[in-house]
Amino acid sequence: MIAAQDTRTRDNALTLVSVGLFCVFLWWVPNNLDGYKLRIINLIAINAILGLSLNLIYGMTGMFSLGHAGFMAIGAYVSALLVLTPEQKVQMWILEPIAPWLANIHTPFIASLLAAGVIAAFFGWLISLPILRLGGDYLGIATLGFSEIIRILITNFTPITNGSLGLKGIPSHTTLWMSYGCLAIFLLCMVRLMRSNFGNVLRAVRDDEIAARTMGIDTFKMRVLAFTLGCFGGGVGGALMGNLITTIDPKMFMITQTYSLLMIVVVGGLGSITGSIVGSILVTTMLEWLRIVENPVTIGTFEIPGIPGMRMVIFSLLLIAVIIFRREGIMGMREFSWSWLLGLGRKRGGAAK
Amino acid sequence: MTQYALTVNAVTLRFGGLVAVNGLSMEIPMGSIVGLIGPNGAGKTSAFNVITGFYQPSEGCVEFTHRNGHTETITGLPPHRVCAAGLARTFQNIRLFANETALENVMVGSYVRQKGRWWMNLVPYVFRAAEAEQAEILKNSMTLLERLGLAEYAHAPASSLPYGAQRRLEIARALATKPEFLLLDEPAAGMNPQESARLLAFIRQLRDDFDLTILLIEHDMKVVMGVCEHIWVLDQGTLIAQGNPDQIKSDPRVIEAYLGKEAAHA
Amino acid sequence: MTLNMFVQHFINALGLGSLYGLIAIGYTMVYGILRLINFAHGDIFMLGAYFVFFSTVMYKMPWAVGVGIAILGATLCGLLVDRVAYRPLRSAPRISALISAIGVSFFIENLAVVVFTGMPRPVVQPPMLMKAFSVGGVRLVPLGLMVPAISFVLVSGLLWVVYKTKPGLAMRSISHDIETTRLMGVSVDRIIALTFAIGSALAAVAGIMWALRYPRVEPFMGIIPGFKAFIAAVFGGIGSIPGAMLGGLALGFVEIMSVAFFPKLSGYKDAFAFVLLIVILLAKPTGLMGEKLEDKI
Numbered sequence A: 001m002i003a004a005q006d007t008r009t010r011d012n013a014l015t016l017v018s019v020g021l022f023c024v025f026l027w028w029v030p031n032n033l034d035g036y037k038l039r040i041i042n043l044i045a046i047n048a049i050l051g052l053s054l055n056l057i058y059g060m061t062g063m064f065s066l067g068h069a070g071f072m073a074i075g076a077y078v079s080a081l082l083v084l085t086p087e088q089k090v091q092m093w094i095l096e097p098i099a100p101w102l103a104n105i106h107t108p109f110i111a112s113l114l115a116a117g118v119i120a121a122f123f124g125w126l127i128s129l130p131i132l133r134l135g136g137d138y139l140g141i142a143t144l145g146f147s148e149i150i151r152i153l154i155t156n157f158t159p160i161t162n163g164s165l166g167l168k169g170i171p172s173h174t175t176l177w178m179s180y181g182c183l184a185i186f187l188l189c190m191v192r193l194m195r196s197n198f199g200n201v202l203r204a205v206r207d208d209e210i211a212a213r214t215m216g217i218d219t220f221k222m223r224v225l226a227f228t229l230g231c232f233g234g235g236v237g238g239a240l241m242g243n244l245i246t247t248i249d250p251k252m253f254m255i256t257q258t259y260s261l262l263m264i265v266v267v268g269g270l271g272s273i274t275g276s277i278v279g280s281i282l283v284t285t286m287l288e289w290l291r292i293v294e295n296p297v298t299i300g301t302f303e304i305p306g307i308p309g310m311r312m313v314i315f316s317l318l319l320i321a322v323i324i325f326r327r328e329g330i331m332g333m334r335e336f337s338w339s340w341l342l343g344l345g346r347k348r349g350g351a352a353k
Numbered sequence B: 001m002t003q004y005a006l007t008v009n010a011v012t013l014r015f016g017g018l019v020a021v022n023g024l025s026m027e028i029p030m031g032s033i034v035g036l037i038g039p040n041g042a043g044k045t046s047a048f049n050v051i052t053g054f055y056q057p058s059e060g061c062v063e064f065t066h067r068n069g070h071t072e073t074i075t076g077l078p079p080h081r082v083c084a085a086g087l088a089r090t091f092q093n094i095r096l097f098a099n100e101t102a103l104e105n106v107m108v109g110s111y112v113r114q115k116g117r118w119w120m121n122l123v124p125y126v127f128r129a130a131e132a133e134q135a136e137i138l139k140n141s142m143t144l145l146e147r148l149g150l151a152e153y154a155h156a157p158a159s160s161l162p163y164g165a166q167r168r169l170e171i172a173r174a175l176a177t178k179p180e181f182l183l184l185d186e187p188a189a190g191m192n193p194q195e196s197a198r199l200l201a202f203i204r205q206l207r208d209d210f211d212l213t214i215l216l217i218e219h220d221m222k223v224v225m226g227v228c229e230h231i232w233v234l235d236q237g238t239l240i241a242q243g244n245p246d247q248i249k250s251d252p253r254v255i256e257a258y259l260g261k262e263a264a265h266a
Numbered sequence C: 001m002t003l004n005m006f007v008q009h010f011i012n013a014l015g016l017g018s019l020y021g022l023i024a025i026g027y028t029m030v031y032g033i034l035r036l037i038n039f040a041h042g043d044i045f046m047l048g049a050y051f052v053f054f055s056t057v058m059y060k061m062p063w064a065v066g067v068g069i070a071i072l073g074a075t076l077c078g079l080l081v082d083r084v085a086y087r088p089l090r091s092a093p094r095i096s097a098l099i100s101a102i103g104v105s106f107f108i109e110n111l112a113v114v115v116f117t118g119m120p121r122p123v124v125q126p127p128m129l130m131k132a133f134s135v136g137g138v139r140l141v142p143l144g145l146m147v148p149a150i151s152f153v154l155v156s157g158l159l160w161v162v163y164k165t166k167p168g169l170a171m172r173s174i175s176h177d178i179e180t181t182r183l184m185g186v187s188v189d190r191i192i193a194l195t196f197a198i199g200s201a202l203a204a205v206a207g208i209m210w211a212l213r214y215p216r217v218e219p220f221m222g223i224i225p226g227f228k229a230f231i232a233a234v235f236g237g238i239g240s241i242p243g244a245m246l247g248g249l250a251l252g253f254v255e256i257m258s259v260a261f262f263p264k265l266s267g268y269k270d271a272f273a274f275v276l277l278i279v280i281l282l283a284k285p286t287g288l289m290g291e292k293l294e295d296k297i
Helices: A002-032 A035-060 A068-083 A086-092 A109-131 A136-156 A176-195 A197-207 A209-214 A219-245 A255-268 A273-294 A310-325 A338-352 B044-051 B079-085 B102-113 B128-147 B163-176 B193-210 B221-227 B245-250 B252-259 B261-265 C003-034 C041-058 C063-089 C094-116 C142-164 C166-176 C178-183 C188-213 C223-236 C241-261 C263-283
Strands: A297-299 A302-304 B004-015 B018-029 B033-037 B059-065 B071-073 B087-089 B181-185 B213-217 B230-235 B238-243 C133-135 C138-140
Touching: A002 A035, A002 A176, A002 A338, A035 A068, A035 A176, A035 A197, A035 A219, A035 A255, A035 A273, A068 A109, A068 A136, A068 A219, A068 A255, A109 A136, A109 A219, A109 C263, A136 A255, A136 C094, A136 C223, A136 C263, A176 A197, A176 A219, A176 A273, A197 A209, A197 A219, A197 B102, A209 A219, A209 B079, A255 A273, A255 A310, A255 C094, A273 A310, A310 C063, A310 C094, B004 B044, B004 B213, B018 B033, B018 B044, B018 B059, B018 B213, B018 B230, B018 B238, B033 B044, B033 B193, B033 B221, B044 B181, B044 B213, B079 B087, B079 B102, B087 B163, B102 B128, B102 B163, B128 B163, B163 B181, B163 B193, B181 B193, B193 B213, B193 B221, B221 B245, B230 B245, B230 B252, B238 B245, B238 B252, B245 B252, C003 C041, C003 C138, C003 C142, C003 C166, C003 C188, C003 C223, C003 C241, C041 C063, C041 C094, C041 C188, C041 C223, C063 C094, C063 C188, C138 C142, C142 C166, C142 C188, C142 C241, C166 C178, C166 C188, C178 C188, C223 C241, C223 C263, C241 C263
Parallel strands: B033 B213, B033 B230, B087 B181, B181 B213
Antiparallel strands: A297 A302, B004 B018, B004 B059, B059 B071, B230 B238, C133 C138
């Protein structure tokens, strides 16, 4: 018992120290790295939030959803419409005038984030009621259908969304502190949720729905709840993304967007919170790093022309390779713990001797 | 007067033209251990599925009486409500939550009685009662594992357990829902004679310790005859005999159903 | 709306619908056998269109040769996809194969961008197919009639193969129980490959006719028709070949006729299929002609 107490104290201390170090890093970054690198670091946090929320739906509860891009779109639009100033809005709507009730709404960024999450969650809940009765691949295709419908609606509801022109000049509210702050809150909630008995119940619904029902679990209610919570995350992630990139249009939220989130979740490990973080770091940096192949490279006097589209070719090959050769991803269903990390170090150290 | 825990009233279950269960009636005394037997495809598991809410009977109903004497109709309730009412079951082909540990499997069973809501666990130090309940569930689940001799497997994934332990874990998980009535679907399947002999004592122990009424489906006649106080025999969906083990053993219709006509007349 | 216009819309819908139907057959056959949504199927359709574009427009081959090359090329691609991306996952959970299918689809599309460039390219229609003639005051072009006619012939031929030949029997048998079929000595992998080959060949034919109808090709042209055709397959009852054709026709008519009667809805045209999908999944998940699959407790 004393040993367990010691381990916990040690773990808490280690966690505190690493959080502190990370804060120092966040404070150091803006003054020392260029805007491009800053953006990638920001994107890692946002993708981690999105990956975690998709993992809650797919990895933890076993609902194969391909609709995350749609909920991101809702979140991004809600937040952008709330933070744009009335003057900006009047100037931007060229094709059709903006809906009058919308023209003068203006809220602080945090409020817009919450609204983005809540409205995305509301739509998620509404949609989940009919379609979560479906299972497996049918659910995937139905959610994909919904995300396409959302996109088509956004393209056509010009008085509210400015149609295919999209929204420009969104204030860049998504600072590092903002995105990592949101990630920290998300992470804390996810860890506590999945460690509670409710987390066991969600995993039970994923592993064997019939057995879960026999255990007195209203599996439908659980799935609706997990789906709605995941959509909340999707909405907040979309809102952060919009406020980072400062321009959004319906084309941003095509199925490709969902694929990269799927890649994050699958590479990291379905059902692992740690996995989604690791997956986000790897996939985000890789996607940026792969831009190299699309730019011309000069070696000595030779110039190799860049190949547009090659980035996505490699990306999709990696997705196929992961699913064929390492289906459980990097983490499998395991989670990070200090004991595991220290054990790893010790094993390596022992081998070196 | 005997009090009945479960009353099955003329239940018929049809799938299209096929009659899986035909006018089945049973009255199961409270606190008893009883059996439902019959050849393969006789409709035993279908009867289980009607009682536990997975199938809606075409006709008839099932009534459940609590220990406190309160009676309710459970036909028409979805499976999770049947469980909440106090009936728990196991499956013929074990259905554990394979990726979760034995302990987590049992904790899932406790969820149906858990009062704290999911959001109470999001923030630390605010909802003390929910946190205390959570700790309580963990402790009780561990105790349950110990009582069923599964303590050593507590942190192992359910799918890695030996076969016999998986069967016991399924029972432990069912017990965690705090049932008054337990349905066991072929608990002795795949066990050798020594293990089945131990199972006999184990089932009796369960009934006494947890104050249960137990209905079991079983093919192993040694188990059925050894533990059941009353037996119903199904053949092709129809009840062909009932009575205590001795009556069933000598009933020509039962022998006929199991072994064919000639054996019955021999 | 005049009768003349209605007939034109009708023939238009028949053409679009039969193209959806041809693509849908590939989805329905693969799903019927492997329970896999072959996401890459729409991209095979795109490849068929590109192959015919390159052989006839770029290399000036005769149309008959170009069509042959396109069908052969797309069929080989379909077989390759099955061999590389699906066969290693036969025993894996179904969703893994589905993710692999998504990856393959994504791969083919982007490879097409790299190889063919992302620019849409115009297809030159053979003048013979576009020579308008009029029947009872209705203006028609041969292409408009050719598309449904060819589709009808191909589907009839396919039904004959599936219901009257030995490989067809093996296909139907696999769709009921893959393991038992294997035990009966049927080379399951070969029959599955045959299924992919047939589906891809039909998709290629659809791709060629699509390229002729909307005379251009581009790397992402397979995505939306692919999804719609899958929806048509679900609508008709997944696993059923006549169902796929029927679903395709139904979808073609819904799209053409609703826009014809309510021009204001044209912006939402692509949403109809998805709305239809959700309605059908909720009302009758087995589709018009499908069989019921149930979980065993």
